[in-house]
Amino acid sequence: MKVLGISGSMRKDGNTAQLVRYILAKVQATGIETEFVSFTGRTIKPCTGCEQCKETKWCVVEGDDWADLARKMLEAEVVVLGSPTYYYDVNGQMKNFIDRTYSLFHDRKLAGRSAVAVTVCADRGCERSLETIEGFLNTHHFSYLGHVCGKAYAPGEIMTDVRAVKKADGVAQKIVNLLQPRD
Numbered sequence: 001m002k003v004l005g006i007s008g009s010m011r012k013d014g015n016t017a018q019l020v021r022y023i024l025a026k027v028q029a030t031g032i033e034t035e036f037v038s039f040t041g042r043t044i045k046p047c048t049g050c051e052q053c054k055e056t057k058w059c060v061v062e063g064d065d066w067a068d069l070a071r072k073m074l075e076a077e078v079v080v081l082g083s084p085t086y087y088y089d090v091n092g093q094m095k096n097f098i099d100r101t102y103s104l105f106h107d108r109k110l111a112g113r114s115a116v117a118v119t120v121c122a123d124r125g126c127e128r129s130l131e132t133i134e135g136f137l138n139t140h141h142f143s144y145l146g147h148v149c150g151k152a153y154a155p156g157e158i159m160t161d162v163r164a165v166k167k168a169d170g171v172a173q174k175i176v177n178l179l180q181p182r183d
């Protein structure tokens, strides 16, 4: 699969999900394969700091959905990673997901992929959420295609954030340019 969109929100059809899906739809319209996954209905346990992954090169925490999502990310060429803003940062589920990718860091398993960061807040705090996602992407040597920070509170409001939608159009085009370069 070429482009994987991930919404870290537990709201099935919340603002993060809608913004990530909007980017994917633009990309898919050009014939590029995309897949959307959401943390909604999924469990992602926290990193325990056991450091066993230094040996195993895979997270040893079991009984949740992290491995399935990590495999999808490893199969993707481009990742659109989105999170809602909770207390001026990514939500807890997204932080759990990121922390567990420590297991992929030892062999730089994610290096070489490209990524877009997406964050949504009602009023303030998007910047730090973005910094957290960018920290994850930089650490894993993703090639960074850009970001979208949207403002919205109730589910669906995001599509009325004209600035965010315009930014989303721009990053979608960057993904298309990367995967379907013109002559």
Ligand SMILES: Cc1cc2nc3c(=O)[nH]c(=O)nc-3n(C[C@H](O)[C@H](O)[C@H](O)COP(=O)(O)O)c2cc1C
Binding pocket: 009, 010, 011, 013, 014, 015, 016, 017, 083, 084, 085, 086, 087, 088, 089, 120, 121, 122, 123, 124, 125, 126, 152, 153, 154, 155
């Ligand atoms: C626990 C919690 C904490 C939040 N913290 C912030 C915050 O720090 N800043 C802010 O602007 N909005 C905050 N919000 C609002 C959400 O970021 C906002 O509703 C966003 O659109 C949710 O995205 P989603 O629909 O993708 O879940 C918070 C919401 C919740 C439930």
